[in-house]
Amino acid sequence: MTTLDSPKTTAAAATATLTLDGATVEFTLGETLYEVCQREQRHVPTLCYDERLDAFGACRLCVVEVEGVRNPVASCTTKAAAGMVVRSNPARIDKFRRTLLEMVASENRETEVDAERGHASQELSGLIERYDARRDRFRGKQSGKSKLDDSNPFILRDYDLCISCYRCVRVCAEQEGDYAISIKGRGFHTQITVEFDGDLRESACTFCGQCVQTCPTGALADKKALEAKELPGEIELTRTVCPYCGVGCSIDLMTKGDKVIGSRPAMDGPANRGALCVKGQFGFDFIQHPERLQHPLVRGDDGELRRATWDEALDRAAKGFVEAKKNHGRKSVYAIASGRAPHEAAYATQKFVRVGFLSNHVDNCSRS
């Protein structure tokens, strides 16, 4: 049994050295060979790897040679050990990687996919290009069957593009804790699905979108962002913080021209590390919604709202506030800001109440 008086780990983690491509490299005990290669800026390709998840060892692209071990080892699941002699990219390994990419490419309908599909959607096509993998080898049956009739509004289930890396399954279980995604069947006939092959809406899915963002082929895709794929121009990403609640998830807001087309979780967001909820992931279409209020309205004597100028509207509001304060005191005003408003508006709202009325009667709908 582990006891309280067992030796404490020292502040400085224990280190050792190994030989990587002929150079002596220091590492921290517990690190994997993949992590060492990353730090030493070796290019080691992966498709099943997501640094937030337990290393899985499925794609085998990250194999490296370790002296004294007959077969190459998966660097993602192999712990670095003192004195190891590792070669990250000898010609033999390079050939294996290319062959593996050609095999993976052969099981899919296509490998070039729209960047709107998701954060990691270009990983496979990027590697195919980098390794100059041939698309015409290893022809045969295709794996995975798309379920395009799933009526949910958020996630496209285009499994024709699935390569069974299980990142969606694992992110759903390990990160989100939903355990909504199933692995049906086995071997080449493996199919990513949910319980009893139903629609996502009848499953345990909460539409957090993490499966979409970790998918390396675009098999799971952001339906809403894809609606904007015909818009001209490149996708621009702007780092901001999701306004919907107090967690403070970092997001990259996706725009094309002056249009917001979607949002993506920031993989390096300190509060969320790539996680979002359904609102932060998919809840931004109100910005361009046709029913959105686009100019001030004031209520006429007949009780109906009519379009007004900003000056008129602001005068009307100011008058109302002044009257309320005069007749009922400074605590008669309570402001509540909307989670759909920008942070600047939320800041201005609390400033307005605190400075204008000397009160703390202010809140935000997404306080948590």
Place this chain on the structure above:
Amino acid sequence: METGGTRPGEGTSITTHDEAVAAADKDIIEAHANEPAPLLPLLHAFHDRDGFLSEAALRAVASGLRLPLADLYGTVTFYDHFARFPPGKAAARVCDGPICMLRGSSAILDALRKDGATPMPCAGRCDDPCPVLIGDQVLVGSSADALEERPSKLPVPNPGGYEECLFAAVRDPARKTLEGYLATGGMQGLARAVEVGAASVIDVIKDSSLAGRGGAGFPTGVKMQAVRDAVCEHLPTTRYGARKYVVCNADEGEPGCFKDRVLMDHDPFALIEGMAIAALATGATTGFIYLRYEYPQTQNVLEEAIAACVARHYLGSDVLGSGKSFHLYVRRGAGAYICGEETSLLNSLEGKHPFPRNKPPFPTTHGFDSMPTLVNNVETLCALPRILVQGAAWYRDLGLGKHAGTKIISLSGDVQEPGNYEVPFGLPLRTLIEDWAGGVPQGRKVQAVTMAGLSGGFLAGEALDVTLDEASIRAHGSFLGAGGIMVFDDSRDMVEVARQAMAFFAHESCGKCFPCRIGTQRLQERLEGSAGPTNHDDFLAELGDISEVMMSTSACGLGVAAPLVVTSLIKYFPDAVAAHVARTRNR
């Protein structure tokens, strides 16, 4: 998922049909939920009751064991023998293993197909084909109207006159009861183990050179020592507390292997005694026999034997007065070759998706429930009692020349006398085939044999001069493995045999690692001529690249070994391969 409650205002005295079903489901769950490794027995209980696993049953199991429903659904679909819909278990499964395909199983399948029969991979009756599994009954016969239940074929008396370890007493019908087992020298090894203690037992086993007979050949004594020395600190408490386990791998799924079945059917107490010895040596208190689905009668034999041993204190909370406890359970698989891979097997036992685990850590420190676990094959465990009684030197000397010990070979195919043979390591393969088993049919020649069931690929030509030991066989790029050898005479189409073999590996690939998942499929397609280059050089280049990447980068032994069928086919039968490519060109 409340299914049993009643809403306020509803009559409470009337039990609806749904409530009755829910109550029955609950009874099944309660009967199993608190035993170790409950998922498989629970699923089998529903599968036996209904003939298939209904949505309601899976919902009940998920909620009863607190498993995510999606996870459970996926795991159930992994197993070939779990049916989700009628006719399910009632429909016949007909063996389409390599030997049965030579013996008319296609015709049996065709005859039974109208009743929903489907093929199943090799069911381990290659010495007595063709097996048909109907419900929990295994029938054998050469045509659909000649199917009957027959006991596992006993090995013939050793044709070479060599002394045996495992089969020494197996032909004695008395061995089937505990009384008979005791009267023929049984349980003396266990008594000896209790007397000399764990350290001495491990020393004897190390000294005997016994190594894993499931195929991997890891030294058994060294593995026992590792489990004995392992500390349970990494997970201080689990559901069952910190403890060690012994797991018997009886998931004899390798096509052409049927040796474990004969040991368990005819000498079940030897396995139990071996496991009890292993438990005493390692400090394990709980054991499982993970038995393949296709051996239902064996399950009855084992469970009756275990009950007899518990009653006489050879198992239970005080084994032979040693003060040590060892509780043994049989767990039935559900049709997945990969569960013969030890870490897949452990995941299956734990109720997880049966993908192999990444190693290290190894089961000796992180096995069942992440606890130190000794996983050994039936044959390995069955050897322990006699080694303890007769001594390490006796066992070593059973081998020929510098080789130590014996190996059971399951020999089948085109030989006069197929069956299990306990051979001394180092025996020439030709002696086994020609002298012991009567050779191929009159007028025929041996064209090729498979090694390690199917995993070792083919040997042919001069390679047939190997002796039966790993060093000799590995020199030819193959391996002895679990000891299945299938013989094909010169009338057989080896490309077709290779196609069937690759169809098996593709069917059984778990789908975790890319090279095996895609590679087995692509190799199968090329061997059946349904896809791939029709130019000979391109054809060979694709086969070569796929095989090389599978052998070098696959995550477990299945993917590493599967391409041997292809590489050995190309090596020994280049003309047949060229003719095959030419045929696909003309198609």
